[in-house]
Amino acid sequence: MNKVFKALNDQTRREILNLLKEKDLTAGEIAEAFNITKPSISHHLDILSQAELVTSEKQGQFVIYSLNTTVLDDIMKWIINLKDA
Amino acid sequence: MNKVFKALNDQTRREILNLLKEKDLTAGEIAEAFNITKPSISHHLDILSQAELVTSEKQGQFVIYSLNTTVLDDIMKWIINLKDA
DNA sequence: ATTATATTTAGATATTTACCTAAATACCTA
DNA sequence: TAGGTATTTAGGTAAATATCTAAATATAAT
Numbered sequence: 459m460n461k462v463f464k465a466l467n468d469q470t471r472r473e474i475l476n477l478l479k480e481k482d483l484t485a486g487e488i489a490e491a492f493n494i495t496k497p498s499i500s501h502h503l504d505i506l507s508q509a510e511l512v513t514s515e516k517q518g519q520f521v522i523y524s525l526n527t528t529v530l531d532d533i534m535k536w537i538i539n540l541k542d543a
Numbered sequence: 544m545n546k547v548f549k550a551l552n553d554q555t556r557r558e559i560l561n562l563l564k565e566k567d568l569t570a571g572e573i574a575e576a577f578n579i580t581k582p583s584i585s586h587h588l589d590i591l592s593q594a595e596l597v598t599s600e601k602q603g604q605f606v607i608y609s610l611n612t613t614v615l616d617d618i619m620k621w622i623i624n625l626k627d628a
Numbered sequence: 629a630t631t632a633t634a635t636t637t638a639g640a641t642a643t644t645t646a647c648c649t650a651a652a653t654a655c656c657t658a
Numbered sequence: 659t660a661g662g663t664a665t666t667t668a669g670g671t672a673a674a675t676a677t678c679t680a681a682a683t684a685t686a687a688t
Contacts, residue, residue, distance in 0.1 A: 467552035519685040527626045604655040
């Protein structure tokens, strides 16, 4: 859960997740949505991958990223547990 | 929401919130629960306060901290929005 | 094969963060 | 008011983070 909180603690990464909510995107398409270099976006995608918030699949020369929200269930549970004191 | 994510991105601070779920505590009582100096805990409490995840009230020489979960609603909504794509 | 495109890795830098110790502040009590 | 307790502020350090440029890797197309 640590990695998920860490991954979520960045505006750019949260926006990447929001983009991927609409549809799967290549690394390049994601990078074009930001005023940040491609290597930096690649690094953000790596952090999101480590947290399992995204999955990726290589298709030819492209790498397609997809949103994976299942790990957010733990976060939800943690928050709910905190609220129903 | 940025401040909330930032505040949540630390194991110690998350544990502080869990402690405060049970009952209100003074800064000193919170500090005693950790192997960290009081100034460090004070700093964590400041970050939690800035995120409005805790409120504090001075009672004499003590400062009593309380959990405030209302700001977590925004996080919940953000997650839910991400999930129901 | 050579060149172009897509992405990641490596290495460097500036900023932020978490922690510490020491000092300051605020309140209480004798 | 003097001394004690509770908490925060100040100042410093080491580690982590976000960013960049340059180079490496992998695939595609001519």
